[in-house]
Amino acid sequence: MATAGNIKAERQARREYVHDRQKMVLRATFVFLTVCLILAVLGVTGVFRRSGADSVADLSNNFRTTAPCAPSKSVYPSASQVAVRVLNGTEKSGIATAVASALTNRGLNVQGASDSQLVLKRTEIRAGVNALPEAYFVLHQFNDAILRLDDRTDQLVDVIVGSSFYDLDKSSRSNVEAGSLIHSISGCVAPDKIKNLPKAPEHEAVNTNPNETLKTS
Numbered sequence: 001m002a003t004a005g006n007i008k009a010e011r012q013a014r015r016e017y018v019h020d021r022q023k024m025v026l027r028a029t030f031v032f033l034t035v036c037l038i039l040a041v042l043g044v045t046g047v048f049r050r051s052g053a054d055s056v057a058d059l060s061n062n063f064r065t066t067a068p069c070a071p072s073k074s075v076y077p078s079a080s081q082v083a084v085r086v087l088n089g090t091e092k093s094g095i096a097t098a099v100a101s102a103l104t105n106r107g108l109n110v111q112g113a114s115d116s117q118l119v120l121k122r123t124e125i126r127a128g129v130n131a132l133p134e135a136y137f138v139l140h141q142f143n144d145a146i147l148r149l150d151d152r153t154d155q156l157v158d159v160i161v162g163s164s165f166y167d168l169d170k171s172s173r174s175n176v177e178a179g180s181l182i183h184s185i186s187g188c189v190a191p192d193k194i195k196n197l198p199k200a201p202e203h204e205a206v207n208t209n210p211n212e213t214l215k216t217s
Contacts, residue, residue: 079107
């Protein structure tokens with residue numbers, strides 16, 4: 001026969017069991033909600049976005065940066081007509097020289113390689129209003145670069161290598177045919193409508209076509 005003491009002990013044990021179960025459920029729920037919150041934050045900040053998917057999604061709109069339109073009905077020059085300088089915008093040594101060598105192997109007229117005063121995450125192709133066909137040609141050699149207009153008036157194109165750079169684009173997109181029509185970046189703006197142009201990095205002016213009258217604005 002159960003005594004009063006035994007009954008009381010059983011009830012106490014049952015209460016402790018239920019209490020422990022409740023704490024376990026609450027703890028599991030808290031952990032679950034915390035994990036969901038962390039995943040949501042990481043998702044919003046783009047941590048889980050694949051680098052390839054990012055490039056494909058954003059390349060067509062210049063990674064949400066204002067892009068200059070190429071001149072109407074302009075065509076791509078040949079690789080040898082593209083004067084390009086490579087600047088290292090990272091903290092890694094030797095990267096500008098390596099990129100310059102790779103572009104030379106593709107036939108571009110490389111004007112040298114050196115360090116940049118800018119430190120960039122994403123590679124930028126910088127050119128003035130008189131070198132936009134050349135700049136679009138260079139842009140096709142990269143799969144993660146921004147095209148940005150600056151205030152230079154000559155025909156030198158600068159590649160400022162950013163820390164996200166891995167390799168040149170090796171897809172069919174990089175095989176630019178000289179004389180083919182240039183299709184400007186989606187959402188581009190006419191060069192004369194882009195205001196507050198950044199100052200071009202210091203350089204010696206390059207004119208790949210001395211017979212051509214260059215625009216000054």
